[in-house]
Amino acid sequence: MALLTFLLRRILLGIGVLWIISVAVFAMFFIAPHDPARLLAGKEATPQTVALITHRLGLDKPVLVQYGDFVVRLLHGNLGYSYYNSEPVTQLIASRLPVSASLAIGAAVLWLLIGEAAGVLAAARPRSFADRVVTVLSLFFYSMPPFLLGVLLLYFLFFRLWVSGIHAFPGSGYVPLQSNPLQWARYLFLPWLTIALGSAATYSRLTRSGLLEVLGQDYIRTAHSKGASGQRVLFVHGLRSALTPVVTQCGIDLGVLLGGVVITENIFGLPGLGALAVQSITTQDLPVIIGIVLLSSFFVVAANVVVDLVYTVLDPRVQAR
C-alpha cells in the first residue's frame, strides 16, 4: 500500500514536471520572433495569403486560447503539422523513433557488457595491474567528449580500415532491423561504440565502488566461511547487491537516449530523432522541435518513475523510505 501511494505520488509529480516543460516549450514557441505564417506562405505571398494562413493556424487568437488549443491537441496525441513538409509531427516522430531506439538500446547492452566486465575485473583485485588499467581507460573515455570519440572511431575503424581494403564498418547510413538484422547491427556498431565507451566508464566505476563496499560486509565473510567459491561469492553474493545503483543509472541513461542522440546521429548520418531536431533548426520547423523536446522529456520522466519502481523491487530495504 505504501508502495502504491509512493508510486502514485511519483507519477503525479512526473506529470507536473511534464506540464511545466510543456508551458516552457509553448512560451518559447510563442516568444519566437519568427512568423510561421509568413514562413509557410513563402517569399512572394500577398498579405492576404499570410493573413489567411495566420487565421488557419489559429495564430490570431489570444495567447491563452492558443495555449488551450495546444493542450487539447496534445491530450489527443496531436502534435500539429510540420511547417516544412506538412506531415503530421507524430508521423514524423514515429518514423524516426525506431532509429533512436535501436541506437539507445544497442548502446545500453554494449556499455553494460563492457562496464560490468571492467568493473568486476577491477573490484576482484583492487590495486592490481588490471584495476589500474581499467581506471586509466575509464578516465580516458570518461573525459572524451562524445563527438570527439565519434570522429576518432570514424577515422580509425571506418576510414583507415576502408583504405586498407577492409570494409568492416560503414561510416554512415541505417538499415532497419526488420529488413536485415545483420546489416542493422553492422551499420549501428560504430555509433553504439561511440555512446557505449563513454558510458561504460561510468558503469565500471559504479560497479567497482559498489562491489568493494559490498565485499567488505559481514555476510560476504559468512559466504566465504560456508565454503562458497570465490567466484560464487563475487557474482552471486556480491554483484547482486552492487547491481542496484547500476540498474538505476541505466534506466535514467536509457530514458535520456531514447529521445534522440543528437551528436552521434549527426556524425554517423543516422536518421533518428536527434538528427531530425537539428535539421528542423535549419528549416525553423518549430512544431517538430517542440514535439521532439516533449517526447524526450516524457522519456526522461517515465524512466525516473520506472527506476523508482524497479529500485523498490530490487532492494526491499529502500521501501522504508
Add this chain to the structure above:
Amino acid sequence: MTRDVSPSAVADVADVARSGQAVQGRARSIEGLSPWQLAWRHLRRDRLAIVSAVIILIIAASAIGAPLFAAITHHAPNHQFIVAGLTPDGLPRPPSGQFWLGTDDLGRDVLVRIAYGARISLFAGVVAALSAVCIGTIIGMSAGFLGGVVDTVLSRAMDVVLSMPFLLFAIALVAIVGPSLWVALGVIVFFSWAAVGRVTRGQTLSIKETEYIEAARAGGSGTARIMFVEILPNVVAPVIVYTTLLIPASIAFMATLSFLGIGVVPPTPDWGNMLAESLQFYKVAWWFVLFPGLALLLTTLAFNLLGDAVRDALDPGAERIFGRM
C-alpha cells in the same frame, strides 16, 4: 592511480596518522591540523594531481599567451593563407616548418587557432561552472534550510531542469534567439545549477538538525547569518568537489555546442567549431582533426584527474568516483 573509494579510506587514516606524527616530529609546537590543511597535504603528495595541475597551467598560459603564438609564427588566427596555407588543389597543408600543426580548410594556422581556442574553452568552463555552482549552492541551501513552500517550489524547479533533454532544449532555444558565446554560456549554466542545488539541499537538510545550529539560533542569529556563516562553510567541501567536476563538463559542453553550430560562431576559433569544420576533411587532413581534438581531450582529462584528486583529498569516503556527465 589511487582514486579509490573504500580501500583508500584505510590508507587515508594511515596517511593522516603519519602526517600527524610528522608534525609532532618537528615538535616546534603541537598543532592540530585543520581539515583543509590535511586535504592540502594529501593533494600535494599526489603525483598525478601535480601533473594535471601543470598541464592545466600550460594550457592556461597558452590561452593567455595566444597573441605570442601569433607573433612568433606571424600568423593571425583568422588570416587565410590562400597560397602558402593551401595545396594547389585547395586542400589543407600538413604540419611543416611554417605551419607547425598544419593548416585548416581555409589556409589558417591550426596551432594559432588552437591557442586562441583555449581562451574560449577555459573561460567558458570556469565561468559557467562557477556561476552554476554559486546559483546552485544558494538555491539548494535556501531550499534545504527554509523548507516548506520555498523548498517545494525550488525542488520542483530542480526536477524540471533535470528532466529536460538539455541538448535538444539548447537547440530549440538557439533556433529562436540565434547562436552566440553568451547564449551558450547561459544554456550551460541553466542546465548545470540544478545538480549542485540537489547536492547542497541534501547536505543542508542534515546540517540543519545538528546541535550547533540550534545553539546559533539560541544565541540570537538570524536566518541569513545561520545560512551563510554556519551552514555555508560546511557545504563547501562537496561543492568544491562538484566544481572540479563541472569545469571539464562545461568545457566539453561548450565544445559540443560549438560543434553543433549553436555555440561560438565562426570565424572565432573554438575547439568545438574547429572540429566541426575538420569533420569534412578527416580523410585528407588528419592534423586538422587530431590537434584540436587532442587539445580538448588533454584539457578535460587534466581537469578530471585533478578533480578526482581533490575529491579524494577532501572526502576520502566519497561514494562515487565519477558523477554523471
